[in-house]
Amino acid sequence: MTAADATHTGFYFVKKLENILDTCKLELTPIDEVWPHLYIGNVAIAQNRAALQELGITHILNAAHSKQGSLGDQQFYGSSFVYYGVPAEDSSHFDLSTYFRPAARFIDKALKKREGKVLVHCIMGMSRSATLVLAYLMLYHRLALTDAIEKVIQKRAIYPNRNFLALLLDLDTRLRRKRRICPLL
Numbered sequence: 001m002t003a004a005d006a007t008h009t010g011f012y013f014v015k016k017l018e019n020i021l022d023t024c025k026l027e028l029t030p031i032d033e034v035w036p037h038l039y040i041g042n043v044a045i046a047q048n049r050a051a052l053q054e055l056g057i058t059h060i061l062n063a064a065h066s067k068q069g070s071l072g073d074q075q076f077y078g079s080s081f082v083y084y085g086v087p088a089e090d091s092s093h094f095d096l097s098t099y100f101r102p103a104a105r106f107i108d109k110a111l112k113k114r115e116g117k118v119l120v121h122c123i124m125g126m127s128r129s130a131t132l133v134l135a136y137l138m139l140y141h142r143l144a145l146t147d148a149i150e151k152v153i154q155k156r157a158i159y160p161n162r163n164f165l166a167l168l169l170d171l172d173t174r175l176r177r178k179r180r181i182c183p184l185l
Contacts, residue, residue: 014165020146021160024153028126031055032156037117038107040133040156042125043070052119053080059110061103061120063088063128070123082110088128090161096128097167100135107136130158134168138175145172 031041045051046060060077064070065085074083084106086099103120110116122128130152137148145168152158160168 013169014162017145017149017165017169018162020149021153021158024157026153026155026157028124028157031119031125034133034152034155035137037111038133038136039117039119040125040129040152040158041119041121043121043123045125046070046072046119046121049077049080055117055119056115057117057119058082058113059106059116059118060084061106061118061129061132062086062122063103063120063132064090064122067123086128086132088122090122090127092161092163094163095167096131096164097135097171099132100167100171101139103132104136104139107133108140126157126159127161127164130156131160131164131168134160135171138168138171142175142179144176145169 030045031039033039039057043064046062059082060072062070062072062083062085065072065087067087072083073085077083086103088094088096088099107118110118120129120133133152134145134148137143137151138145143151
């Protein structure tokens with residue numbers, strides 16, 4: 001397969017994923033529970049500590065850490081929440097895949113805690129945060145990418161950018177290959 005063929009094939013699969021995302025008829029809201037005790041939200045809800053405490057959120061994963069408009073670090077949240085920041089850009093060149101495993105570990109560890117609830121957010125709660133949640137579902141719940149997307153869009157309107165969809169497709173391919181070789185993985 002030539003590089004041009006690979007690019008065309010990749011574009012075809014990304015387009016297929018976008019078609020699945022387009023089936024979501026939900027309105028975008030500040031926060032939604034997309035998996036038990038796992039929420040995706042926007043920066044406004046993430047900066048509302050009182051609302052987060054009311055919801056019982058214990059852990060914050062900020063997928064737009066240190067980006068303009070996204071306040072937040074452990075100092076901002078104090079001892080009420082455990083914070084993890086990913087300085088991701090919602091762009092066509094940012095390699096968010098380097099954060100897939102560390103972010104998924106953070107989510108998994110938080111959800112294993114008694115009464116742990118995690119908010120994953122970026123600015124809008126559509127692309128960066130959704131991508132990290134999809135990677136978590138793929139890595140820790142063995143969901144195929146399309147299944148993970150279909151689960152999440154039942155609860156929240158999301159729309160990862162094409163770059164992030166391609167990175168998730170690559171993760172999906174690698175996980176499938178690994179599981180074919182060793183079904184226990």
